[in-house]
Every structure is written in C-alpha cells, then in structure tokens.
Amino acid sequence: MAAKNSEKLKTSENDLNMSIKLKSQIKADLILKNPLITASGTCGNGKALADFYDINQLGAFTTKGITVEAQPGNQSPRIAETAAGIINSIGLENPGIDNFIKKVLPETKNYSLPILANISGYSQADFLTLASKLEKRKELAGIEVNLSCPNIKGGGMVFGTAPEKVYQITKKVREIYSGYIIVKLTPNITDITETALAAEKGGADAVAMINTLSAMKIDIDQQKPVLANTFGGLSGPAVKPVAVKMVYQSYKKLSIPILGLGGVSSGRDVIEFMLAGAAAVEIGTINMIEPTAGLRIIAEIKEYLIKHQIKNLSTIIGAAH
Amino acid sequence: MAAKNSEKLKTSENDLNMSIKLKSQIKADLILKNPLITASGTCGNGKALADFYDINQLGAFTTKGITVEAQPGNQSPRIAETAAGIINSIGLENPGIDNFIKKVLPETKNYSLPILANISGYSQADFLTLASKLEKRKELAGIEVNLSCPNIKGGGMVFGTAPEKVYQITKKVREIYSGYIIVKLTPNITDITETALAAEKGGADAVAMINTLSAMKIDIDQQKPVLANTFGGLSGPAVKPVAVKMVYQSYKKLSIPILGLGGVSSGRDVIEFMLAGAAAVEIGTINMIEPTAGLRIIAEIKEYLIKHQIKNLSTIIGAAH
Amino acid sequence: MFRVIANKEVGPNIFQLVLKFDNLKQVPQPGQFFNLKISQNESLDPLLRRPLSVFDFEATEKRLEFVYRVVGKGTRILARTKVGNKLDLIGPLGNPFSLAQKDKELNLIGGGMGIAPLYYLAKKLKASQPKVYLGTASKAELKFFESKFKHLGLEYQLAAVEEKLDIKGTALDLWLTNLQKKPDFVYCCGPEKLLAAVEKHCLEKNIAGEISVEKRMGCGIGVCLSCSCQTKLDENKNKRACVEGPVFAMGEVVLSGC
Amino acid sequence: MFRVIANKEVGPNIFQLVLKFDNLKQVPQPGQFFNLKISQNESLDPLLRRPLSVFDFEATEKRLEFVYRVVGKGTRILARTKVGNKLDLIGPLGNPFSLAQKDKELNLIGGGMGIAPLYYLAKKLKASQPKVYLGTASKAELKFFESKFKHLGLEYQLAAVEEKLDIKGTALDLWLTNLQKKPDFVYCCGPEKLLAAVEKHCLEKNIAGEISVEKRMGCGIGVCLSCSCQTKLDENKNKRACVEGPVFAMGEVVLSGC
Ligand SMILES: Cc1cc2nc3c(=O)[nH]c(=O)nc-3n(C[C@H](O)[C@H](O)[C@H](O)COP(=O)(O)OP(=O)(O)OC[C@H]3O[C@@H](n4cnc5c(N)ncnc54)[C@H](O)[C@@H]3O)c2cc1C
Numbered sequence A, B: 001m002a003a004k005n006s007e008k009l010k011t012s013e014n015d016l017n018m019s020i021k022l023k024s025q026i027k028a029d030l031i032l033k034n035p036l037i038t039a040s041g042t043c044g045n046g047k048a049l050a051d052f053y054d055i056n057q058l059g060a061f062t063t064k065g066i067t068v069e070a071q072p073g074n075q076s077p078r079i080a081e082t083a084a085g086i087i088n089s090i091g092l093e094n095p096g097i098d099n100f101i102k103k104v105l106p107e108t109k110n111y112s113l114p115i116l117a118n119i120s121g122y123s124q125a126d127f128l129t130l131a132s133k134l135e136k137r138k139e140l141a142g143i144e145v146n147l148s149c150p151n152i153k154g155g156g157m158v159f160g161t162a163p164e165k166v167y168q169i170t171k172k173v174r175e176i177y178s179g180y181i182i183v184k185l186t187p188n189i190t191d192i193t194e195t196a197l198a199a200e201k202g203g204a205d206a207v208a209m210i211n212t213l214s215a216m217k218i219d220i221d222q223q224k225p226v227l228a229n230t231f232g233g234l235s236g237p238a239v240k241p242v243a244v245k246m247v248y249q250s251y252k253k254l255s256i257p258i259l260g261l262g263g264v265s266s267g268r269d270v271i272e273f274m275l276a277g278a279a280a281v282e283i284g285t286i287n288m289i290e291p292t293a294g295l296r297i298i299a300e301i302k303e304y305l306i307k308h309q310i311k312n313l314s315t316i317i318g319a320a321h
Numbered sequence C, D: 001m002f003r004v005i006a007n008k009e010v011g012p013n014i015f016q017l018v019l020k021f022d023n024l025k026q027v028p029q030p031g032q033f034f035n036l037k038i039s040q041n042e043s044l045d046p047l048l049r050r051p052l053s054v055f056d057f058e059a060t061e062k063r064l065e066f067v068y069r070v071v072g073k074g075t076r077i078l079a080r081t082k083v084g085n086k087l088d089l090i091g092p093l094g095n096p097f098s099l100a101q102k103d104k105e106l107n108l109i110g111g112g113m114g115i116a117p118l119y120y121l122a123k124k125l126k127a128s129q130p131k132v133y134l135g136t137a138s139k140a141e142l143k144f145f146e147s148k149f150k151h152l153g154l155e156y157q158l159a160a161v162e163e164k165l166d167i168k169g170t171a172l173d174l175w176l177t178n179l180q181k182k183p184d185f186v187y188c189c190g191p192e193k194l195l196a197a198v199e200k201h202c203l204e205k206n207i208a209g210e211i212s213v214e215k216r217m218g219c220g221i222g223v224c225l226s227c228s229c230q231t232k233l234d235e236n237k238n239k240r241a242c243v244e245g246p247v248f249a250m251g252e253v254v255l256s257g258c
C-alpha cells in the first residue's frame, strides 16, 4: 500500500510530529514527545526495561504504585493467564514512600523523559500524605492518583466507584500538589463518566482509564481459586474493547485530556484509543510479554501516519466521533 | 492420566449423574438432564443448530430475545471481532411476540428438552405484556427476563443497573407468569450482587449472569466505529474471568440458583463456573464458531468427572469457596 | 478433515488455497462458501471463522480451492499456513447461484475478489458460453484469474482501474461498454457499489439476475443474525446472508444497508 | 532467532526441544532460563511466555536445549511445534547456580522436571565428579535423563515413587539414604516439598547449597513482581524469582509462600 503510493507521498518520517501536549487545568501543561506512557506496575521502575532499550524514547514513564508504608504484596500465586489476558493480584508490593524518595527517585535522574509517580492509598489521608511528600520533587513531572486498584481490601476500589470521594480526594490532592495530576479510574463501575467528571471538577489535569477489571480464575483440578488472593485484575488485549468504549463515551463529556489504556499491544491500538478520544496512551501488559514493545509501537504509529499522510498525530484525537 | 489410574476407577461413564435441579422459590423446580443451556441469541431458535446435532442432548434451549413488536435490528455491521472475543450489536432483531407464539413456538414442539423464552422490553409494561402472552404456553418451561441488553437505546440496560427497577419488574412478572423465571443481569454495574439480590427478592427463581460487557471497536483506516450502532456487547472467552468472578461473588449472597455464562468454550469452563457457584451454565459465542460445541463440552465434563471420580456433577456447585 | 495441498501467492496479496478433503457432507455449488477456522491448536484468538467462497471444486480428486486476498489479521495468518497442515472448515454453506439458465444469453460480472466465486460458476455454465466481465484495481491482480478463464475457453473481457486492458475502468464500466445485446440473466459478485449499479441497470432494463453479497458474519450458519439483510418487500422481514444468501435475486434485498 | 531442530517425546509427556540460534546476547549458565513465546503469528492467545530452564547448551554448534513436561495449554501447543519452525525466546534470564565449587564434595538432587536444569549444571561441574540423585514418579520418566547422565560419566542414583530402582521413593528419600559423607555443597531443584526438606536438612547440618525455585511468572524480566519471594531476613523485603532467582542460596527465601 505504502509502496504503491510512494510517488504521491508528501509526508515522510522526518515531517512527523508525534508530540502531545497534555493540558493542565491551572498549572503547567505536560509535553510528551510521543503518546506512549508506561502503565504503572508493568515496567518496574525502569531499570529492568532499560536493559532492553533506551526508554527515553517513550513519552513518559509511570512508576510502580507507591503507598505510605512499605507493602510486601499478596501471597503467591499472584498471576493467572486467561484468554488474551492476565489476572494479577500483586497487591501493591512496594518499599513505601520514604524509600521510594530515597532509593527509587534518585535512579530516575538518569532518564530524560517525564516521570510520573503512581500513588495508592488505603484512606483519604494516605493520598494526602503521599501527595505532600512528592510535592516539589524535581524528579517528577507529575503524579498518577490510583483510585482504582482492585487488589487491596477496603482500599482504592471503594473510593474509585463513588464520584463524591473521587471529587474530594482529587480536590485535596490538587491543593497540596503543584505538578501534573492524573486520576486513574476503575472500569468496575456502572458509569465511568461520573467518576471522570468528578475528577475533572476536583481539579485533575487528566484522567487515565482503565485500570483492571475485577476478575478471577479457578483451578478446576485443585477446585480452588488460582490466585492466593482469590480475586485480581484483568488486563491485556481481552479488555481493550471495554477500555476503548469508556474513552469514547467520556471524550465528549470531559474537557480535560484522557489517557487511554487497557490492552494496547500495537500501533494500531494506540491509534484506536486516540481516535476514541485519548490524548495519550499507556502500555502495560504488553511490556511483560515483549520488553521492546514500546519501540515497535512507535514505529507502527509512524507507519500509520505516513500511510494516511497525517503530519500531526495529535489531530486524530477524538476523530472517530 | 485417566489411563494410568484405570485399575482404580470406580466411577464409569454409566454411573455419572449430570442432572441438575434448578430450584424454584415457590413454583415448580426445573430439572435439566445436564447443566448446558444455550445462551439467547447465539443459537437462533434451534433449527439451524439441529442441522449439526440432536440438540435434545442439551440441558435446555433459550430462544432469541423477543420484544412486543417485531424489530428489524440494528444497521450493519453488527459484529466485530476482538482479542478472544466478539462485539455484537444485533439489536434484538425478532418477529415480535405474536409471531413468536404463532410461528416459532410451534416449531419447538419437536424438541424434548426444556425451552426457555428470552424476553426484552423497552419499558416495564413491555415485560408484563410479554409475560402475560407467554403465561400458560405449554411449549415453554420458563422465561429468561433480559434486563441487560446493551444494544437498545433507553431500554433494558437502564433497568438492569437499578436494583429497585430489577426488583419491581421481577415482582410484577412473577405475579403474572407461573413458569420458571430467570432474570438475566448485566455486568456493566459496580456491584452485580445488588441487582441479583433484587431479582431474588422480587421472586425470580434464578439469575443468569452475565450478559455482554459494553464495548466498542474502531476501524482505524476509516476512522470510525466498526459497528453501525457504535457500541455493542462483548462476549466470548475474553470475558470469562469477569463472569466467573461475578458468579463467585454472588454465590454466597444468594439463595437462588445462578446460571453462569460468558465465554464458556469447554468442559473445563463449565466446571470452573460450577465451582464458582453456578448451578448450570449457558453457552453462547462458542456455538457460532463450533456448532457442535455442546456435544464436545458434555463429553469433556464426563471426562472430568471420571478423572476426579465424581458421581454427581451437582456436588461441585460452589466447591471452590 | 482438510489438508493443505498448496497455498501460494498468485497475485499481489492474493493467494490460492488448495485443499484435499476426506469427505464432504454435500457437493458445494457455485456461490456457496466455507467458513475457515484461523486459530490453530487451542488458541482462542482469532476467535471467529473466516468465510471464503468456493473458487473451484473437483469431486474426483477430492480437491477444494479458494482464492483470497490478504486484508487483515485472519487472512495474514491464513497466508502463512504451510502445505501439509490440517484446516478446520465448515461447509458448504449458503444459497448458491441458480444454474437453470442453460442456452440463454448469460453475463458474469466480477469486481475485485468478487471474481473468486465466478470461476466455479463459469465452469458449471460453460455449455451456455456465458460472457465474462472482470475488473480489478491493477492488471497484476487479474493475471491469475485471466489464466484460469482463458483455460476454460470462455469469452472474457478485462478492465483495470489503474491500467488500460480491454478498457481502463471498473467491471461496471466494462460491462456497460459491452452491453449491446440484452442478456437474459446476469450474475454479479463484487463490491457493494458494483452490485448496486448492476442491479439498478438490470431492474430498469428488466433483466433477471443474481448477486452475491458480502456481509460481516458471526457464525455463517444462521444462528446469530449478524448478517441480516433488509428485504425490499418488508423492512421488518430480514434475510440472512449466510443462509438465504449470499446469493440473492436482484431486487431481493436492500443494498445500501447491506 | 531460534529454529526448531528437534522436538520429540523422550518420556511420557516429556519433550526434548532442540533449537539452533543465530546469536545470543550472553552465554547461558546452568540454572538460568529462557522465556518462550507460545502463540504464533499475530495470535494474542496464549498471551504469556513460558519459562523453561536450560537443559543443555553447545556454543560451537549454536545449540540450545530444553526438556519440558506437557502440563497445560502452553506446553501442549509447544509440543505440536514442528521442526523448522521459528521460535521467539527471551534469555538467558535469572540468577544461575554458582560454579565456584570445584574440588569439593558436591551433591545434585533433582525431583521431577527439576532434573532438567541439573544436567547442564552437572556437565559444567563434571571435573568435581558431583554425586547425582534423581527421582520421579515413574521409571519411564527417568529413562531419558538416565541416558544423558550415564553418557556424562557421573555417579548417579535413581528413585521412582511407583517402582523400585536404586530405591522406591522420592529424590529426597534417595538422597537421605545415601547421605553417609557430609557434602560440602548441595544443589537442588524440584517440587517445593523437596526443596524445603533438603534445605531444612542442610541448614540443620550446616551444609551450604543452592535451590532453584519455580514461581508463576508474568514477565521473567523483573518488571511485574508476579514472582516475588519473601526473604527470611525481612518480610517486607522480597526477591524476584526471575531476577534474584530462580537460584537462591539455601535459607535465603521463605519456601512455604513461594
Ligand atoms: C460469503 C462470503 C464469501 C467470501 N469469499 C471471499 C473470497 O472468496 N475471497 C476473498 O478474498 N474474500 C472473501 N470474502 C471476504 C473475506 O471473508 C474477508 O476478507 C476476511 O474475512 C477478512 O478477514 P481478515 O481477518 O483478514 O480481516 P479483518 O478485517 O482483520 O477481519 C476482522 C473481521 O471482519 C470480518 N471481515 C473483514 N472483511 C470482511 C469482508 N469483506 N466481508 C465479510 N467479513 C469481513 C472478518 O471475517 C473478521 O470477522 C468473503 C466474505 C463473505 C461474507
């Protein structure tokens, strides 16, 4: 196709503009060189992935979810495979905010791409503690407030399904934290546009959708759940159609940018989310299967832009409406 | 495995009891020779499937969703493929209740298995009309009240997410209809146990979960939704982990039987749903790909029972708790 | 049980798939299709089968042929299937072209991959010496089909949009250009636009005929209603492209919505 | 790029997979593993890779071998992979066995498929003439491994749970039966129960050693924390079986939760 039309081609790889400006409601915008952001928890804190390629080629990097105290995470098994998907119940294993600041953040200084810290809490107070400890951390471009982790008991999920709670936490975090704020939403809800609007009203700069779908798998020979934690979160290609729908459904209702995620595995998937209305896209599960997926996906986006003679990637945002 | 242990085997195929008694709250129980029920809309009204095998070998047959008036259904395309799943937006194409009674029901007389009529409405009144027209129809063992179809505007889905509505409709239908009543629930909800409990309280004999997950796919070359209807419902193996979780989560809270469905494609999947708490299982999408799937699945359940030396299939219901 | 005997590129992104079968429950008729499973072993992705029209069939040699264009994931995977592999097919399915048109003036019009089912049809209609009009985007896409129709010994004309053959243009242009003598019966298969234009012309000129429509299919066996076509008689009365079609009489179903 | 040279059943449901590679970024060490992609072409199911330990490696012949048991969907599909096919592998991954144990009294204990990584280890430790103790359920499962260890010229003993070989019992029983002289270093790989029992014994008797643990893995490269093992020192300080393991020093990680 590309070859056949090559005489007519005007836009070549050098002309392409893949950069994305993520607008802020009141603070500074976040500029990404391309729309690819790593999804929290699927890329560690960068080091392991950096063994495979220069991750500075990505748009931004999101760290593994951090809580106030160190967490050992859930018992094993923590992962189960399903049709075109996986269920995880890692349970937010992390060294706690103080160790994160002391040990993890300094390592991110080697990277030139924007770093986002993903934070999770067991109470409203937790989120405020985390936000205040991260305020003014120069290493960070912003924070992703995870109001949607399904793997901690009585925790994130409860906030994430009540619009008032989402509004309150976002508002309080906004008062404390001056960098870019992304609120990450759960899909385990009747109408995600309600929590998305609550986040916007609370002052979020952007929302990220979706976190994982609540799910489980049973070992039929042992007649018990595969995951030690019984339930976990479904991610990967299987959930993409649900995620794209939620982005599409939210796009016209929101005035802040949407980060789309859930099953992105190819450049085609990135384009699909952007056409639905995502300003940028996070890549999660695919990194676990193909560590260099980010590079391939960037190349595939370029191919698409050249094939369709689109110079500015950002012009396709919401174009399927 | 089976071969190696063959000396020790006590339970052989002839000893197996696969029958399932679906209890009724106040009327007659529904007895199935095995737990396999066809899922509405994926098996037509039996004739096409009967070309491939004797469908009387199944536990029960559910007809394509019926509305009061005839419906032409949605525009084409009505189907899109996703990773290990499909999205459909058929839009309840059907000849209307009167033609159903006149033309479809008489044909089901040739079958010896229990027939369930799946009914959908655009208003509460619709459901009552449908229930009263089907009351005393000798051809039917019961009805499946679809409070969850995501493909009709302002219709089923709205009821299906409000527990009070589910309660009311179920109660009214129960007053009118004396056969077995199954209420089919939507997974597009924050907490499915609330609607499940509402159905139970309203007098449903059983609940069926899940209908399809709201979803979409975008054609990136045409930059528009694949489905003419924009949104559709996701089914197939991709959704199974979500469905199993909902059955598991509901099992201990309900005292009426649960029919589990969503992605069942093998005997292993049937066992997984039953261990989670399903008394019986519906098979949908797999029939579209493998018309004789029902036969294979029954054989696979038998294999499992023999391998594990389980005589009565019904003893495994909820055993993973 | 179907075994791959050949699966080779016969044009740009166009493949000929030759299968050997053990037995078929029915002899496939021109216009019928098979539904091919794409995923191998226990893989659940891609999930749906892919419908392909019978390109050729030889009962004695137990040979069944398809010609397909690689357009997406399913056909890409199919194109990598190796000789010797087994394939899972359901069929023959659908309503075939009617063949009771002997000794009449017949036209066969095929556009793009719509040419595929016309070869087997032409073979069956050979005694009536139908006139064949074939059009594709490029000359390269026609090459394989031309060689096959030439071998049949039928009168055929070719058009390509990008290069001049008999004419430069579409199958429709080609047919209209050659339409001196009014045919008795027209068979047409190809893009919706071609079907609609040919049908319009035939209905106006009172020429009988059949078209084969291409609808997205879920099951191919009539159970899911993914492939419904609205009939012209009654907007509530639909017909399934997989059972009542894919071959319909001209004027039977609404084409725009198809 | 890895090409399948052989993939044959060498025991009941046990397969030997021999691959030829173009180049490797690192020479695999005993105890390390590769993560194999199971789905072919563009299929997204099964999604995850499957970890397999290096069974044998020959740099000059560019040959890499695995031995695996068919237990589920992934290994069933792998077992149907044909000679000539290409496979997508990531590796070598993980922390290998330490080899600086020359001229000491070494014991290698392998239970079930835990035997697989011990062959390559034994080859590397051959000069030290380690004593090898292998146990499986049945004699048939040991046959292939026996032939390989015999060929190496090492002293080995065999146990099967279902039949009497050197003894009737597990690899643990076999090792304990033969434990007259206290070894300097013990390597163990196999079911969790075996690892725990051998570790307990070694810690009590003050014998140093290493175990290879088998954890469900998401990524195999350290990014997802699916494979975390609690360390004995600090319950909040976990180690990843895919990076800090799968080989751990005895007493390093909590085995029960593993
Ligand atoms: C009755 C019938 C006969 C056909 N015969 C032929 C033939 O002989 N030769 C040939 O090259 N093509 C034929 N087609 C079209 C062929 O089925 C599609 O090109 C093919 O399914 C595309 O699959 P894919 O995975 O490569 O594309 P994708 O676009 O990745 O497919 C995604 C989904 O859309 C469906 N789909 C995509 N394009 C079409 C289409 N044009 N028509 C129907 N469904 C589509 C697929 O089946 C699949 O479910 C026929 C279609 C029908 C309905």
Ligand SMILES: Cc1cc2nc3c(=O)[nH]c(=O)nc-3n(C[C@H](O)[C@H](O)[C@H](O)COP(=O)(O)OP(=O)(O)OC[C@H]3O[C@@H](n4cnc5c(N)ncnc54)[C@H](O)[C@@H]3O)c2cc1C
Residues within 6 Å of the ligand: A080, A081, D033, D048, D049, D050, D051, D052, D053, D054, D066, D067, D068, D069, D070, D071, D072, D073, D074, D075, D076, D113, D116, D117, D213, D214, D215, D216, D217, D246
């Ligand atoms: C570091 C390491 C090295 C290994 N080396 C070998 C080897 O050399 N030979 C061999 O036969 N087996 C080995 N295994 C076990 C092997 O990976 C599993 O048997 C295999 O993944 C099962 O896949 P399946 O799809 O057939 O089973 P399924 O049960 O269908 O797999 C479902 C999921 O569970 C995981 N899983 C299932 N069983 C295990 C297991 N025992 N350990 C870890 N994950 C599991 C799979 O990877 C997959 O993600 C090793 C495991 C690890 C962690």
Ligand SMILES: Cc1cc2nc3c(=O)[nH]c(=O)nc-3n(C[C@H](O)[C@H](O)[C@H](O)COP(=O)(O)O)c2cc1C
Residues within 6 Å of the ligand: A039, A040, A041, A042, A064, A065, A066, A088, A090, A092, A118, A146, A149, A184, A210, A211, A212, A234, A235, A236, A237, A239, A261, A262, A263, A264, A282, A283, A284, A285, A286, D218, D224, D225
């Ligand atoms: C192993 C694993 C760990 C995860 N950990 C986190 C986390 O710590 N915080 C968070 O907000 N989301 C976490 N997620 C969710 C992902 O960031 C993402 O929202 C989800 O996986 C959907 O995207 P995907 O399908 O591309 O993976 C995790 C997902 C996986 C698979």
Ligand SMILES: Cc1cc2nc3c(=O)[nH]c(=O)nc-3n(C[C@H](O)[C@H](O)[C@H](O)COP(=O)(O)O)c2cc1C
Residues within 6 Å of the ligand: B039, B040, B041, B042, B064, B065, B066, B088, B090, B092, B118, B146, B149, B184, B210, B211, B212, B234, B235, B236, B237, B239, B261, B262, B263, B264, B282, B283, B284, B285, B286, C218, C224, C225
């Ligand atoms: C093509 C199609 C048509 C459907 N039509 C109906 C319907 O009329 N009424 C209904 O209650 N559910 C309908 N469903 C939903 C199924 O009955 C079932 O709940 C769903 O597909 C999940 O099961 P599965 O994954 O086994 O297909 C339909 C599903 C499909 C795929």
Ligand code: FES
Residues within 6 Å of the ligand: C216, C217, C218, C219, C220, C221, C222, C223, C224, C225, C226, C227, C228, C240, C241, C242, C243
């Ligand atoms: S494709 Fe299912 S009815 Fe035609």
Ligand code: FES
Residues within 6 Å of the ligand: D216, D217, D218, D219, D220, D221, D222, D223, D224, D225, D226, D227, D228, D240, D241, D242, D243
């Ligand atoms: S398997 Fe992902 S960190 Fe070890």
